Amino acid sequence: MDLAKPGDVLGTFGSPWAHPAYAGMVSRIVQARDMRFALLIYDLIPAIRPEFCDRGLVDRFLIFLRDCLPAADHILTISRTTADDVTRWAGHEEIALRCAPKVIPIGNGFATSPPSALPAGLSPSSYALFVSTIEARKNHMQVFRIWRRMLEEMPREQVPTLVFAGRVGWMVADLMQAIENTNWLDGKLVLVREPDDATLSALYRSCRFTLFPSHYEGWGLPVSESLSFGKVCIASNSTAVPEAGGNLCLYVDPDNTSGAYEVVRNAIQQPEVIAELEARIADSYRPVSWSDTAAALLDAIT
Numbered sequence: 001m002d003l004a005k006p007g008d009v010l011g012t013f014g015s016p017w018a019h020p021a022y023a024g025m026v027s028r029i030v031q032a033r034d035m036r037f038a039l040l041i042y043d044l045i046p047a048i049r050p051e052f053c054d055r056g057l058v059d060r061f062l063i064f065l066r067d068c069l070p071a072a073d074h075i076l077t078i079s080r081t082t083a084d085d086v087t088r089w090a091g092h093e094e095i096a097l098r099c100a101p102k103v104i105p106i107g108n109g110f111a112t113s114p115p116s117a118l119p120a121g122l123s124p125s126s127y128a129l130f131v132s133t134i135e136a137r138k139n140h141m142q143v144f145r146i147w148r149r150m151l152e153e154m155p156r157e158q159v160p161t162l163v164f165a166g167r168v169g170w171m172v173a174d175l176m177q178a179i180e181n182t183n184w185l186d187g188k189l190v191l192v193r194e195p196d197d198a199t200l201s202a203l204y205r206s207c208r209f210t211l212f213p214s215h216y217e218g219w220g221l222p223v224s225e226s227l228s229f230g231k232v233c234i235a236s237n238s239t240a241v242p243e244a245g246g247n248l249c250l251y252v253d254p255d256n257t258s259g260a261y262e263v264v265r266n267a268i269q270q271p272e273v274i275a276e277l278e279a280r281i282a283d284s285y286r287p288v289s290w291s292d293t294a295a296a297l298l299d300a301i302t
């Protein structure tokens with residue numbers, strides 16, 4: 001802190017709500033140094049949809065929001081949806097904000113990472129890809145049910161392998177048991193646990209399309225990552241996800257499995273639908289670099 005000068009900005013851009021007295025610490029620093037305080041909010045999921053979170057996280061997050069939001073001189077969010085959530089929630093809680101939330105673009109990650117070989121058993125265009133921690137909010141159960149129904153109603157060779165890429169998280173015991181009980185859909189479901197960037201690059205580049213039917217997001221990074229690799233995402237029409245996908249995705253209702261089934265099956269049986277969107281992605285999608293994000297953040301607080 002010896003480098004801090006009056007008028008400088010103390011930025012909170014991570015997830016410090018685990019700190020039991022974070023707001024008090026920030027207050028002491030900014031008052032002692034005559035600084036401003038900038039707060040970046042990714043989403044308000046623990047406050048708005050607590051059913052998807054650990055109870056302890058919900059409690060800590062609410063304390064953090066109630067103490068830090070009214071102290072922030074700059075409030076930044078990664079989507080218009082989150083900005084609206086912050087404004088609406090603060091109003092409900094009767095919290096006076098010092099400023100309106102400002103949206104900054106979020107980068108697309110690792111599109112330039114050299115890909116590795118595909119995991120064993122996978123070949124190009126033979127699989128659909130779902131990149132995410134496996135947790136209830138991300139809605140893997142809906143996709144599992146769609147694949148199970150397709151395998152009942154379609155010739156097995158027409159159904160691409162379903163690949164879940166990510167770690168096994170929380171509130172998914174029923175899903176994991178169902179997967180085990182079906183013998184991983186008799187080999188049509190593969191879990192790539194905690195893939196590194198090179199493996200993810202390979203998976204994105206060689207998939208037929210991606211899936212992301214999440215119930216609630218502050219942005220939807222797997223959607224913009226998919227587009228940065230030129231791949232169509234069958235994505236949720238909920239919350240901020242359409243902000244990430246624009247008119248370059250196929251959208252489904254995360255609460256309507258029958259409707260989502262029709263969209264996924266149509267994408268498989270009519271590959272020209274995917275090809276047309278891929279051409280549109282190649283023509284119009286421009287990834288956001290993390291340098292762009294950093295520049296926008298600096299511009300927002302200066």
